[in-house]
Amino acid sequence: MAKINQQYIAKELQISRATVSRCFTNHPGINPKTRAKVFALASRMGYAHTEKRTPAVHQRTRRALAFGVLVCVDLPNFDRTGYGNPGQELLNGLSEVARVQGVRLDLHFVRPEDLHIDGPSYEEIVSDGRRLWDGVVLIYPFPQSVVDELKATFPVVSLVEQYGRTPLDCVDVDHHRGIERLVEHLHSQGHRRIGFFTWRYPVEATWALRRYGAFVEMMTARGLEIDPQDAINVSPRDSLALPDAHARVRERTAQGVTAWICAADHQAFDLMLDLKAAGLRVPTDVSIVGFDGLQPPQGADKLTTIEIPFHQIGVTGGKRLLDLINKRFDSEQHILLNCDLRDGDTVAAPAKA
Structure with a gap:
């Protein structure tokens, strides 16, 4: 009988030897279904993994995490502060989490007209981000095609926009x-x-x-x-x-x-x-x-x-992306925060006919 080792398990399951190794070291980037298959086969074959004294790479001190923050809006509209700026409040909440957790934010504005990440406003930042970002936060509505392309590469959390055709983590208002x-x-x-x-x-x-x-x-x-x-x-x-x-x-x-x-x-x-x-x-x-x-x-x-509660949505979105980075294949969540009526001067009983 062939020697039972990680290479043998990898061959039986038609996956890489590195993937098998990461399953046994609880690497956060491994799909839970893959990990379960590896453990089940190893158990059936009587393979016992012995942990090395040197910790795995992902368990060592690593560089600070980096979030790519993409805002899909024409800049004049984002800066239209005559009656408040929700996007800025979202960023403030996200920045609060980043500061506490030591996360670097890489903020970019992209155009609503660009329908793919090879478009003019994405081309350079996303190619660079593939090397630098650990996850992406989306602010404001994005074209569905862009959402699909980003999610294929990064953990993604959307703020105040839900995408029904794509399973995507979102923090929104109720x-x-x-x-x-x-x-x-x-x-x-x-x-x-x-x-x-x-x-x-x-x-x-x-x-x-x-x-x-x-x-x-x-x-x-x-x-x-x-x-x-x-x-x-x-x-x-x-x-x-x-x-x-x-x-x-x-x-x-x-x-x-x-x-x-x-x-x-x-x-x-x-x-x-x-x-x-x-x-x-x-x-x-x-x-x-x-x-x-x-x-x-x-x-x-x-x-x-x-x-x-825009600020709190930003805070919650940052925390959720941290969770996703540490557990890449977690089930998607829609987190809906409560909202309250603020009475003003624009409602009265209807005029008599």
Whole structure:
């Protein structure tokens, strides 16, 4: 009978000798299923691994970990600080974890128009990152093709964006809970005809669709009718540029909508400016609510909204990526943080007909 050693086990399982060795030293980069097969075969064959006195490479002191942090946004939009910067809050939380854990952050902005990691805004940073990064954090929506390509190379955690077609770790807000609070609040004020408003974006905003799905559920649960024409920019077949979308809001308001749920605060702030220019008063003529918890622009009314804990999402995302680096093939997780209603000055009882 052939000598039972790690090379023999590797040959039987058609894997490399190095993979077998890493299974016995509990290397974090080995798939749990592979490790289980190795242990089971070794046990059946009576092979007993003797640990060497010198620790394995991954158990020795190693260089500091490095996170590649990719932000998919045009820089002018990221720096638009007139009413807060969620991306910066996410980075602040991530940086807090990095400081405590001694992790180096390598931050890059990439363009939403680039659909692959060999695109102009990825080409150099990702090729360098393959040698330097231990994992990647994604901020803002990315094209599905880019997500798939990055996940094939790195442990990846997404912040405030879930990708249904790719199993991916994500730290996000509980959209369902937030929309529930908004519908509940408007309903308690007497609103029955409530519309939903969002923008058209270069990259599909699945967070907006997720909030719309929660809106449909909450309205249905309360027996409130939903007119498809009162839901703006939720379907690719009826996608409107911003001026046309604002015009549709004015039209539907004139036809009886008494309150609008905006998928994001920045949408609500711009909408209120448009309504004011058209002679409509918020909240006297129509109520407006948002979702994010941003501070209002100078001179604007305090918006009734849902506060997202962006800083804590960044902290939790950093911790989750550390877990993934140490346990590369862990099951994917969606971690949803709670959110609260922040009452403002943009909701009132509907005007009497």
